Amino acid sequence: MLILFIIPLFFISSQSISHEIHKHQTLRVLTWEGYVTDADVLEVNKLLEESGYHYKVEIILPYAQGAEQMFDLIRAKQCDVAFLTLFFIKMQKERTAKLLQEINTNSPRLSNYKHIYPNLTGLEMGMNSLNQPLYIPWGGGIYGFYINKDKVPDDKIPTSINALWEDEWHRKFSLNQSQQWYNLGLAFMSQGLSPFYMYEAIVEGDRNKVRELSKPNSMLQHRLSELYLSAGGFWKTSPEFNNNLLIISSWGPEIHAENAKGANWQLIDFDEGHMAWLDTINFVKGLEGEKLEAAEIFANYFIGKQVQSRVANELSMVPVSKLAPINPLLGGAQEIFKENMFVPPYNYSSYELMKKMTDKASLAVEHSKKNP
CATH class of the missing domain: 3.40.190.10 (Periplasmic binding protein-like II)
Structure with a gap:
């Protein structure tokens, strides 16, 4: 039992x-x-x-x-x-x-x-x-640029990415600092090219094109450095809002939060499109x-x-x-x-070149602060 x-x-x-x-x-x-x-x-x-x-x-x-x-x-x-x-x-x-x-x-x-x-x-x-x-x-989402509709009338809202290089918007917009390929993409788009032109050239194995694009004195580097020098602020994790900035770059959620508080930020629908x-x-x-x-x-x-x-x-x-x-x-x-x-699957070579170019642009900003 x-x-x-x-x-x-x-x-x-x-x-x-x-x-x-x-x-x-x-x-x-x-x-x-x-x-x-x-x-x-x-x-x-x-x-x-x-x-x-x-x-x-x-x-x-x-x-x-x-x-x-x-x-x-x-x-x-x-x-x-x-x-x-x-x-x-x-x-x-x-x-x-x-x-x-x-x-x-x-x-x-x-x-x-x-x-x-x-x-x-x-x-x-x-x-x-x-x-x-x-x-x-x-x-x-997109790497979007949003304009303060409470301060900028409809007829003054820019329609082209090239506006970021114009005197009218000097020091009045922000850029993301941590994902630098987006800013390099803006420089390409301002020249009527694909924002991923560098990556595409690397994938195609066009070494001459890549070499010309990445030269320290290239037109692309000059354009990129000008963009950084024109920016009124840089952010890493989330954008900052202040009275001097009329255009804020953002992934989106922060804009939604500001508008929920009563602000009136609107996406600028650039003719060149948006990197997504x-x-x-x-x-x-x-x-x-x-x-x-x-x-x-x-x-x-x-x-x-x-x-x-x-x-x-x-x-x-x-x-x-x-x-x-x-x-x-x-x-x-x-x-x-x-x-x-859509942002492509960047490889090591792409990252290294983009970092080199954006680091140079960042150094130009630091130099300008020391020598205004």
């Missing part, structure tokens, strides 16, 4: 432990701060439970910080789902792309995928060698079975109407879904996002 009594207890205990382990499996998500809220986590966990999946979302901390950090975490198998910026995928000889798996866009669990603007799907820098997508579009970025949802290689299905349910929620509306209304970004309202400050995805204006 003793043996018969012990065996059932052991059996029940094993089942209980197994159930607890199964119940607490996690779907680890690497995301930028603000993209996934606590309310989102609760909602997705509820969806997973109702659908019979024994997974719960776990947000990786610290949040996403950049291409290098995200690559390191993915390579170390510390996350299952990531919110990569599109051009990160094929940076550094496509090393991150090799760690991602293709998206089955026809999965029944991705029912909201069909509502994504078609100009955002199938972008070459997010496809693998078999032309399968390694990303699901989620939300994006797109943040995406990606699945790390190795996802399969129920875990993959749980990841698809997570992704589907984030491209659904509720979250996509928050992308437009609270994050001041451009939503990718046709179900969401158009961001009144930026406009719609079809107008804002043009394939040739």
Whole structure:
């Protein structure tokens, strides 16, 4: 009788432990701060439970910080789902792309995928060698310039990027300092060229063109240094607002916050267009079975109407879904996002050249401060 009594207890205990382990499996998500809220986590966990999946979302901390950090975490198998910026995928000889798996866009669990603007799907820098997508579009934005409508009348708002070099706007606009390729892009655009002209020349293997562009005394360097000398301020993380600046460069959310306080900043719709970025949802290689299905349910929620509306209304970004309202400050995805204006997957050579040129422009600013 003793043996018969012990065996059932052991059996029940094993089942209980197994159930607890199964119940607490996690779907680890690497995301930028603000993209996934606590309310989102609760909602997705509820969806997973109702659908019979024994997974719960776990947000990786610290949040996403950049291409290098995200690559390191993915390579170390510390996350299952990531919110990569599109051009990160094929940076550094496509090393991150090799760690991602293709998206089955026809999965029944991705029912909201069909509502994504078609100009955002199938972008070459997010496809693998078999032309399968390694990303699901989620939300994006631009390196935009916003003008203070309370101080500048409509007929004085500039229409061309070239205005940033004109005396009228001298010291009255700001530039981002930490992601220097955007400012180099402005210099190219002011000459009627692609903002990614340097990168394109490197990819084409045109060494003579690259050499001419990057000479210390080149027209491009002169143009870039002039832009830096004309700027009234530089910011690294988020733009600063003061009474001297009539034009603020921004990723968008800060402008939304200022306008919510009663300000009246409006995007300048430059004739040359806007350099754009797109943040995406990606699945790390190795996802399969129920875990993959749980990841698809997570992704589907984030491209659904509720979250996509928050992308437009609270994050001041451009939503990718046709179900969401158009961001009144930026406009719609079809107008804002043009394939040739997406930041490309810069390589090491591109970064080094751009840093060298923008460092020279920054030195010119420091010199001017010492010798006004």
